[in-house]
Amino acid sequence: MVFKDRDVISINDFSKDEILYVLKIAKNLEQNPKPLAKGKIMAPLFFEPSTRTRMSFIAAMERLEGEVDGFASSKITSVKKGETLWDTVKTVEKYTDLIVIRHPLEGAARLAAEASSKPVINAGDGANQHPTQTLLDLYTIWKTKGGLTNLKIGLLGDLKYGRTVHSLVTAMAHFNPKFTFISPEALKMPDSYLIMLDENKIQYTETEEILPAINDLDILYVTRIQKERFPDPIEYERYKGAYRITKNTLSSVKKDLKIMHPLPRVNEICKEVDNTGHAIYFEQAANGIPVREALIALVLGKIK
C-alpha cells in the first residue's frame, strides 16, 4: 500500500484495505495530533464556492501545522481571464506541495492530477466524485458502529443524482451491507448501481415509503431532495413533506439507529431530531477533519 505522492480522485481507486487503513490513520491523528505537515504548503483551488469543505481542508492542514495558500472562487483568478485548468494547475504546482481542487466540471480533478507532479486531492468534481466526503462518511459509520461489516443501511432522498449516496454505496459494497433505498420513483438509485450490487451479491430493497423501512436499520443516510429535480412543483411539495424525519417518524426505530446527512440540510430532518441520540450529522461533519488530516499526511509521505 503506497500513499506517498498519490492522488485522491475517486473512491473507486481505493481497495477495501486502503479504506480501512485511512480510517485507522484518521483515528490515530484524532487521538494524537501531530505536526506532520510542518513546512509544507497546501493550495486549495476552489473553482466554485464550498464553505464547509474548504474550511475543513484548511483546518486539517493547520492542525498538521502546514500552511495554506490558494483561492476560493474562480472569479478572482486568471481563470476569469480564460486560463485553462491545465495551465492553472501547471503553474500552481510550482508553488505548493499539495493541491486540493473543487471544480464544477466532472473529471476536472483527474485532469488536474495529470497536469500536476504534486499530489492532488479531489474536493468535489461536479456530480462525479467527492472521495473525502465518502471517507468521512465511512469513518463516521466505522466509529459509531465499531466497524463497517454486515450493517443495515438505509439511504433516503435523492438517490438518482446524489453523488454522496452513489460513492457510499460503492464503498460500502466491500463490507457486505444490506441496503434499503427509500426514494420517490423519479429519484430511484440508477440501474448501474443496482447491477453492481447484484454482481457483488449485495442485498437491497427499494421502497417509496419511510415506514416501516427504517425500523430495522443501523444507519439512515438522509439526503436533500432538490426542487429543480422535479418537473412538476406539486410533486416536489408532496415528497418534501413525506420524506421529513421527525421525532414521531423515529418512534419504532432501533435504539442505536444513527442518522447521517452530508449537510446542508433544508427541512428533511426536523431540528427536534438533533438531540435524540440518533443524530450524528454534526459529528459526521467534524469527522471530515481527521480524515482529511490522514489523507494529507499520507500523500505527503509523512505516514507510511
Add this chain to the structure above:
Amino acid sequence: MKELKVSAIKKGTVIDHIHSEEVFKVMDILKLEKHPEMTSIAINLGSKKMGKKAIIKIENKFLTKKEVDKIAIFCPTASLNIIKNYKVAEKTKVRLPETFENVIKCPNPNCITNHEEVDTQFRVIKKTPVLMKCHYCERIIDKDHFELVS
C-alpha cells in the same frame, strides 16, 4: 464455384459479417466517400450465423489499427479479410481493445473533456453489450451514446 454477389477485388479489404444497419457507420468511420477507388457494398445477404448480413469490399485500402478499433466499437461482429491478388491473405475478427484514446467523445456535457483540450480516454467495462467508462468523469455509456471524435 461460389457465385459472387459483389464483384471481387484484386487487393484491399473485405469487411464481412456486419449488420446491414451498420454499413453507414463503417462508411463514416473509413470516410469511404473520399476513397478514390472502388468500394462495393451489399446489404441483406443471407447468413447462417446472422440471418442477414452486409459486406463492404474496398479496393486498395488496408485499415489502420485505429480504424479497426473504431469498427470494433460499432460493429463487434465484423470480420476483416485482407485480399492480395484476388485471394484472402489474412482473415481476422475485430476485437475490442481494453481502452480507447481519442476515439469517441464523452456524451456528458459536464465532462472536462468537452471543455478543455484533452484527449478522451475510455475503458471497456463490458463487452456484450458494450459498456465503456470515461476515464475523466467516470460516466458509464452504452452503444447508443457512442459518437466518434471528429
